[in-house]
Amino acid sequence: MAEKKAIKQINFHVTRYNPEKDPKPYIQTYKFEVTDGMTVLEGLHWIKDNLDPTLAWRYSCRMGICGSCGMLINGSPTLACNTQILHLSHSDITVGPLPNFEIIRDLVPDLLSMFNKHASVSPHIIRNEAEIVDRKGEFYQTPEQLEAYLQFTYCIKCGCCMGACPTLATDVRYLGPMPLTALERYNEDSRDEGFAVRKEIASGDGGAFHCHYAGECSRVCPKGVDPGKAIQLLKRKLVLDYLHLAHTKKTCRKLEGPGHGKPLQNTAAPSRTIPE
């Protein structure tokens, strides 16, 4: 395979911070030639391999799946592995840690606060324990029931939405877009019966009503999830519940055996033809 040609000299302005040594974060600039298709993550690797082995960041899959390499790139929270350098700039790139988190070191944010908030919203199916433990049968969902929450399941917990949220910037108690989206994901799930459990935290001090609908969370999400929509749906659900106007959620049944003795509906998506 032919080696890619270096085509541009780029200045990488990287935020550096070692809490044991540095009183506050500072910017360090690295200059090197990038090749076409090189991602910001690859750029950081190049810096570590060739210029500065002390630079620290977090990454794993390198293909936009694990959500480890969320960082602030040219002022916008996004995944370093998903962002090509030359798509952003032909001269200067700024790379910093995700805002609204403590910095562990350099580009490594402390995501513990986010995961603690995530755990607090009971992000799992809540249903009669005996029904779940019973191995017989399976819960049946229609395509429409799946569609109601499917996009929220694409969240990879990268923290980009949390970094972009202007409310979280000042209100540390606010749960933030990711945990509230996870909460709504389970509220929308037809297998779940846990709204009564979750509504206290959803409407509490750090709950959905602190969201101003700036919409930055939805704009920056690298997986196309719409946390802004999830939070608005959650608000609507809470208000309708308060006004006693909420529809009683029809949870899906558990079917025992294939088709519960009856043939299941054909739920396969229609086949597609690719135009020539």
Added chain:
Amino acid sequence: MSNETKYWSWHMAAGVVLFFLLGLHMLIMHMGGTMHMFAPHGPDAVSIANSQWRDSRFWFAITYIILLGVGLYHGLYGLRTILFELTLKPALEKAITAVLLLVGIGLFGLGGWAAWAAHVVALAGGKG
């Protein structure tokens, strides 16, 4: 159920009422020259004669009081939300809620009294 859901629900309801009443306000006060709505004494919507004509109508006085109430509630709730974003201590948040409630009730009382007094004066032919 947290109070926040209650506050937010009324905030939304007040917003919808504000939308209609402010629309009506714009039509009457700022497009009076072309619309001639509720202004039988010439195109100047804020002239004494036109103002007294509106003030003398019972439902107008009621509308003013409703507009005042929903405007105060909507605005003060918004102010409370902005203040709460500063991550205050819970005790301070409770105090702010109480102060804003008192301020809102006080202003509503004063404004409501003024609107009703204007209605009574207009009914007496402008001789308060």
